[in-house]
Amino acid sequence: MPFHDPDCLFCKIAAGEVPADIVYSDDHVVAFRDIQPVADEHILIIPRKHIASLSHLEEGDLDIAGHILSAAGKTAEKAGIAASGYRLVFNTGPDALQSVFHIHGHLIGGQKMGWPPFPGTRVQHG
Numbered sequence: 001m002p003f004h005d006p007d008c009l010f011c012k013i014a015a016g017e018v019p020a021d022i023v024y025s026d027d028h029v030v031a032f033r034d035i036q037p038v039a040d041e042h043i044l045i046i047p048r049k050h051i052a053s054l055s056h057l058e059e060g061d062l063d064i065a066g067h068i069l070s071a072a073g074k075t076a077e078k079a080g081i082a083a084s085g086y087r088l089v090f091n092t093g094p095d096a097l098q099s100v101f102h103i104h105g106h107l108i109g110g111q112k113m114g115w116p117p118f119p120g121t122r123v124q125h126g
């Protein structure tokens with residue numbers, strides 16, 4: 001898989017080819033506001049390297065995973081939600097409704113949230 005996939009929307013955002021409301025960026029990641037926010041604050045954190053999903057992370061990408069997690073706190077700080085709290089969600093695969101196949105953590109906050117995060121009854125196992 002090449003570092004930059006010319007057909008990938010989030011690769012284009014990382015390269016500055018598609019505009020986005022960028023909150024934080026460094027050599028490894030870019031964090032920008034989601035175009036369809038589900039919370040008062042909703043920011044996507046992506047690696048600059050094209051990786052389709054969490055399931056496609058390889059041993060050699062572990063530093064990238066660390067950079068994404070490390071950027072979450074810095075991004076939350078910049079967005080002013082570090083103290084009030086936030087979630088970092090990685091929709092992965094069809095059940096989770098992943099729609100863009102370039103790893104992205106949804107950093108959501110700016111309001112009180114519920115748990116569990118989905119409506120309906122919890123499935124009982126065992």
Ligand code: DGP
Pocket residue numbers: 009020021032033034035036044090091097098099100101
């Ligand atoms: P997911 O469904 O987990 O793959 O999330 C993809 C998110 O990407 C979704 O919440 C909407 C967001 N999104 C899609 N296209 C764009 C875009 O062009 N710009 C921005 N900022 N966000 C986008």
